Amino acid sequence: MTPDILDETVEVWFGPQHVSAHGWATKLKLVGDFIVECDPHAGYFHRSAEKCLEYRNFRQGSPILERLCMLEAFLAEYPYISAVEQIAGLVVPERAKVLRTIMMEASRIHSYQFWWGQLSAEMGFFAMTLWPWVDREFFLDTFEELTGVRHSPHFSTPGGLRFDFTEKVLAKLEKAIQVLEYNMPKFEDMLMKSPLFRMRTEGVGQYSAKEALRWGLSGPNIKACGIPMDLRKDQPDPNLAYDMVDWEVPILEHPDHPGESDAYDRMVQRFNEVKTSVDIIKQLIPQIPDGPIIDPKARAKANRLPEGEAYGRVEGARGITSLWLKTLEKAQTPYRAKIRGPCFHSYYALKHLVPSARFADFIVIFGSLDPYPGWWDR
Amino acid sequence: MDAAGIVRTFTTKFPDIDVKTINEHHIEFTVGKDIIRDVITLVDETFPEVIPESAFGVDLGDDKYQVNYMFWSHKDRMIIQLKVNLEGSNPSLPACCDIFSGLEWHERETHEMFGIMFTGHPDLRPLLLPDELVGKYPMRKSFQTDRSRQAETGLPVRKPRPEGGAKK
Amino acid sequence: MGFLRNLGEVFTILKHIFRQIFKRPFTSLYPFEDRPYPERTRGRHIHVRQNCTACAQCVRACPVLAIRIDKADKMYEKDAALYFDYTRCIFCGLCVDACRFDALYHTPIVDMAEGEREDLIYGPEKITTLDREPLEWRGRRFR
Numbered sequence: 001m002t003p004d005i006l007d008e009t010v011e012v013w014f015g016p017q018h019v020s021a022h023g024w025a026t027k028l029k030l031v032g033d034f035i036v037e038c039d040p041h042a043g044y045f046h047r048s049a050e051k052c053l054e055y056r057n058f059r060q061g062s063p064i065l066e067r068l069c070m071l072e073a074f075l076a077e078y079p080y081i082s083a084v085e086q087i088a089g090l091v092v093p094e095r096a097k098v099l100r101t102i103m104m105e106a107s108r109i110h111s112y113q114f115w116w117g118q119l120s121a122e123m124g125f126f127a128m129t130l131w132p133w134v135d136r137e138f139f140l141d142t143f144e145e146l147t148g149v150r151h152s153p154h155f156s157t158p159g160g161l162r163f164d165f166t167e168k169v170l171a172k173l174e175k176a177i178q179v180l181e182y183n184m185p186k187f188e189d190m191l192m193k194s195p196l197f198r199m200r201t202e203g204v205g206q207y208s209a210k211e212a213l214r215w216g217l218s219g220p221n222i223k224a225c226g227i228p229m230d231l232r233k234d235q236p237d238p239n240l241a242y243d244m245v246d247w248e249v250p251i252l253e254h255p256d257h258p259g260e261s262d263a264y265d266r267m268v269q270r271f272n273e274v275k276t277s278v279d280i281i282k283q284l285i286p287q288i289p290d291g292p293i294i295d296p297k298a299r300a301k302a303n304r305l306p307e308g309e310a311y312g313r314v315e316g317a318r319g320i321t322s323l324w325l326k327t328l329e330k331a332q333t334p335y336r337a338k339i340r341g342p343c344f345h346s347y348y349a350l351k352h353l354v355p356s357a358r359f360a361d362f363i364v365i366f367g368s369l370d371p372y373p374g375w376w377d378r
Numbered sequence: 379m380d381a382a383g384i385v386r387t388f389t390t391k392f393p394d395i396d397v398k399t400i401n402e403h404h405i406e407f408t409v410g411k412d413i414i415r416d417v418i419t420l421v422d423e424t425f426p427e428v429i430p431e432s433a434f435g436v437d438l439g440d441d442k443y444q445v446n447y448m449f450w451s452h453k454d455r456m457i458i459q460l461k462v463n464l465e466g467s468n469p470s471l472p473a474c475c476d477i478f479s480g481l482e483w484h485e486r487e488t489h490e491m492f493g494i495m496f497t498g499h500p501d502l503r504p505l506l507l508p509d510e511l512v513g514k515y516p517m518r519k520s521f522q523t524d525r526s527r528q529a530e531t532g533l534p535v536r537k538p539r540p541e542g543g544a545k546k
Numbered sequence: 547m548g549f550l551r552n553l554g555e556v557f558t559i560l561k562h563i564f565r566q567i568f569k570r571p572f573t574s575l576y577p578f579e580d581r582p583y584p585e586r587t588r589g590r591h592i593h594v595r596q597n598c599t600a601c602a603q604c605v606r607a608c609p610v611l612a613i614r615i616d617k618a619d620k621m622y623e624k625d626a627a628l629y630f631d632y633t634r635c636i637f638c639g640l641c642v643d644a645c646r647f648d649a650l651y652h653t654p655i656v657d658m659a660e661g662e663r664e665d666l667i668y669g670p671e672k673i674t675t676l677d678r679e680p681l682e683w684r685g686r687r688f689r
Contacts, residue, residue, distance in 0.1 A: 042483075043506040051517060060609035063638040127563055134572045148586035148652065154638045162643065163586065186562050194559055195552040216430045216480030218450075227427060229452040235403050311404065311448075311457065320429075320450065326436060338434040340448070348483045376483075377506060531605050532615040 009036060012359075016044050020122045020363050023373035026350065030359055038354040038362075040347050045377035053337040058084045058302045061334070063154050065323075068341065068374040070151045071114050072317040074100075074107035077156055079323035080337070082312030084158040085239060087327055088301045092239045095291045096160040101241040102284050103146070103155060104314070105277040106173065109180065110139040111317035112270050116187065119267070119367040123200055128190050135183055138176035145169045159298020170285070177278055184274070192268060201263035205353055205365035208260045215352065216345035219319030221369055224261035224269040226253045231315035245283045250276050263368035270370070273317075305331045318342040318370050341375025348376075379424075379454050381405055387424055392417060404457040411462050411471040418447065418474045421458055425451040428458075433474075433484035435492035437519045441467050443494055447474070447481070470495035491517035583654040588637045590655045593628050593673045597649035600626035604641035604650055610634045613641060619670065625649075627670035632658060 010030045015021025023045045029037035049068060053061050065080050066073035078100075085092065092100075113136040120128035140150040146169045147153035147162075155161060191197050209225035222229050228249040232242045250272035252265050261269070295301075307329040313322040319342025326336045346369040353365055379387070384405060385397050395417070396408040409417050421428060431448040438444055447460040462471055473496035475482035483505060485496045490504045493515040504512045515521060574581065583589075605613045612634035619627035628650075642650050653676065660666050 043504075043508070046506040046508075048516065051523065055523070056609050060607070060640065063609055063636055063640075067636075127566070131566075137572070144587070145584045146586070148584065148588040148639065149637060152636070152638075154640075162639070168584075189555075189558050190562060193555050195555055213427055213429050214479050216478070218429060222429075227452065229427070229429075234452060234455050311459075320431065322431065322448075324432075324434065324446070324448070336436045338432065338446075340432040344483060345480050348480065352479070527611045530614055531608075531611050532617070533602060533605055 014362065020367075023377070024347070024371075026362075026366075028354070028359070028362065033358050033360075035354050035357055035359055035362060038351050040350050042347065042376050045373040047378070049378045050337055050339060053080075053334055055333060057332050058088075058158055058305065058334075059299075061337075062156065063152065065339070066152050066154060068339070068378060069111075069316075069318075069372050070374075071111040071372065072107050073152050074103045074155055075111075075314055075316045075321060077154070078104065078314045079312035079321055079339075080325070081156045081158055082237065082239065082314065083310040083323050083325035083337075084302060084305070084312075086310035086312065087305050087308040087325065088158060090159040090295055090298055090301055092160055093292050093295060094289045096293045097239055097241045098244070098284055098288050099161060099165055099293065100156060100239070102173070102281055102288075104240070105281050105284075106139055106142065106176070108317045109274050109277050110136055110143075112274050113139070113180075115270065115367075115370050116191065119364075120191070122363045122367045123197075125197070128187070131183070131190075132187065135176070135179050138172070138179050142169060142172040142176050145172050157294070157298070158302040160292070160294025162294075164293050165288070173281070174285070177281060180274070181278065184271075188271065192264075192271070198264060200361075200364055201267065201368065204263045204361045205357065205368055206257065206260055206262040207349075207353060210259075211352070212261075212349075215349040217319065217349060217369075218342055218345070219316065220266060220269045220273055221261070221319065221346060223250065223273075224252045224265040226251050226259055231313055231320060235313065237314070241284060241287075242280070244287055245280050247276055247280055247283075263364050266368045266370075303332070307331070316342055318346070318372065318375065321375075339378050341378060343369075343371040343373075343375035346371050379456075381456065384424070384454065384456060384458075388417070388420065391420055403455055404459065406459045406461060408461045408463065411464060414447075414460065414462050415472050415474055415477070417460060418477050421449055421460075422477055425449075425454060425456075425458075427452045430478040430480040430484075431457070433481050433488060435488040435494055435517070437492060437517065439519055441465060443469050443492060445471060445488065445494060449478075464494065468493055468495060470497050472497050473499035475499060491515060493518065583656070585654075586652075587654040587656065588639050588642075588652045590632065590653055590658055590668070591630055591642070591673060592651050592653050592676060593670075594649045594651070595621050595625045595670075595674055597647045598622075598625035598628075599647050599649070600624055601647070602626075603644040603646070604628070607640040607644035609638065609640065610636055612636075616670075621670075628673055629670070630668040630673050632666040632668060633663060 012028045012030055013025060014028055015025035025041045027039040028035050049064050052064050061080050062077040066077040069076045113132040116132040117129040143153050144150050147155055209227050212222050212225055218229060228251045230249040233249050236243050252269045254265055305327045307327060309326045311322060311324050321342055322340040324338040325334055328335050354362055357365060381399050381402055392413060398406040400406055428449050428451045431450045433447045436444040443464040445462045449458040473485055475485055485499055486502060486505045488494055489496055489502050490507050600617050602615050605615045612631045614629040616627040642652055
């Protein structure tokens with residue numbers, strides 16, 4: 001490295017044409033190999049979802065929401081449904097509660113499976129990219145059998161569900177979980193025990209819990225710091241069935257740096273999350289009650305809503321996903337809907353997290369936060 | 379701390395804020411814009427593990443705006459919602475992103491979508507909007523969107539902006 | 547010792563990769579092979595004009611305004627002609643849910659690629675007929 005490289009700063013645009021930058025761009029300032037300034041740019045995916053929601057009635061809203069994040073579609077549509085149910089005063093039948101919870105956990109697993117592949121691809125480890133995606137196909141088959149489409153299922157509706165479980169769906173879900181559990185030790189060998197992977201991720205993108213709380217990170221990014229912040233436990237939703245299950249919030253306390261997390265910790269944390277989700281699904285499947293899947297009056301009640309404000313929240317695969325809904329008297333459409341995407345904060349956190357890292361580590365830091373452009377652009 | 383304790387803490391410090399307890403996990407404070415920074419500082423000092431969940435604007439019509447701040451305190455399992463009512467065509471309030479840096483982008487977004495000025499904000503460049511929409515404040519109710527597709531469906535066209543609930 | 551442990555872990559990875567070589571490929575040769583689609587598959591629609599009552603509930607339910615109704619065009623007593631714009635349709639299935647007269651269904655036909663944009667706007671003739679048996683011509687065999 002000649003001295004004049006260290007004297008001047010070089011401006012580099014990471015994205016939007018870069019292969020790893022699928023829908024985002026970041027302006028980096030480099031000195032030599034080190035990043036001194038990072039300026040994340042948003043807006044390449046902006047589809048004005050909040051304005052679109054103001055023109056659609058309460059049954060038409062969820063197809064827009066689940067397109068914000070295709071990978072956790074069952075989770076992404078839920079805050080809107082929850083807010084509408086709170087304002088309309090709808091009570092969901094028991095069977096719908098349990099089925100909703102099962103599919104939300106399946107969606108969470110599917111999202112993490114995609115992310116293992118994505119992070120490995122971004123680090124140039126292509127064998128590990130395709131193997132989780134093969135397992136993910138089994139979950140997509142389940143979604144297809146249940147709802148008729150692989151992505152953007154539009155499963156929930158205010159007051160219940162649109163599709164009921166059949167024997168075939170249950171068989172496919174059990175197959176998917178079986179394949180996942182069979183392959184999990186293999187993935188752990190490939191990723192967590194691999195010395196090359198550890199060299200790329202250990203000590204990279206390290207932040208403390210205090211900083212993470214300031215930036216507004218949530219979900220696995222903060223659970224990896226040892227804070228058990230999980231809405232499934234903290235704020236039990238009456239329309240979900242997490243209270244029927246015996247489970248613990250998975251957190252990670254690294255012995256060398258307690259209260260802090262690096263890229264490797266966040267990978268381990270997501271493995272633990274998948275194990276918890278599998279546990280929840282396995283406990284819920286024998287408990288599925290018989291009965292209707294939708295309140296028969298739900299359709300009429302969701303047509304016109306009374307005046308009100310509600311805050312629907314769910315613990316998404318990437319963190320707290322919430323939607324604030326305001327309606328006027330006899331409303332057919334929302335007056336204002338504000339979507340809070342978890343990745344809005346994790347993308348913002350790059351600004352503070354990346355400086356002083358090496359340029360080669362930038363994509364590892366970005367990938368370890370598990371961001372999805374749909375959440376910050378909306 | 380339970381909901382009553384939190385309400386007591388806030389009302390003893392700031393007697394002129396309105397409190398509404400929505401449920402055991404959600405408290406709503408209506409705060410004047412001159413003390414919003416002090417209230418957010420108090421939120422920061424009262425709760426040990428609090429994240430800035432979101433901040434957003436609402437257009438209430440007739441040049442009235444509302445800015446909402448949402449905080450989630452994990453230890454107390456409480457959502458703290460702070461409402462600030464504003465008036466005027468170009469309202470302003472002090473920026474709070476130096477207290478919670480996670481609010482920086484939310485305030486940037488509210489600025490470009492509603493035209494609400496956050497005085498003291500370090501970086502108010504447009505975040506999401508393309509260049510041709512900057513300064514038009516698309517989330518305001520006065521912004522007219524293209525409804526020409528409605529006419530193509532063969533149904534009678536609805537009113538462009540439903541007021542007080544849509545009429546068919 | 548660290549070196550030997552690392553070497554052992556590299557060999558574990560090589561073992562997994564070596565095993566994978568002898569597995570059957572998971573992907574299929576798409577235009578020549580296909581998989582069966584489940585019965586709830588949301589593909590292109592079919593409109594049964596005998597049952598249609600021109601209530602326009604499907605048009606109102608559509609979140610993306612992909613359906614156009616022409617109430618003047620009557621083939622039976624009280625039906626109407628529907629035009630489906632598949633450049634806009636997102637296959638959410640709300641129109642099929644909204645139909646209370648069994649006049650609108652999804653079919654398992656999902657490959658609708660056309661050379662021209664205009665061909666994707668299905669007129670009343672095209673939406674009421676299936677030009678082929680679902681999945682008949684496309685694959686030689688199922689997996």
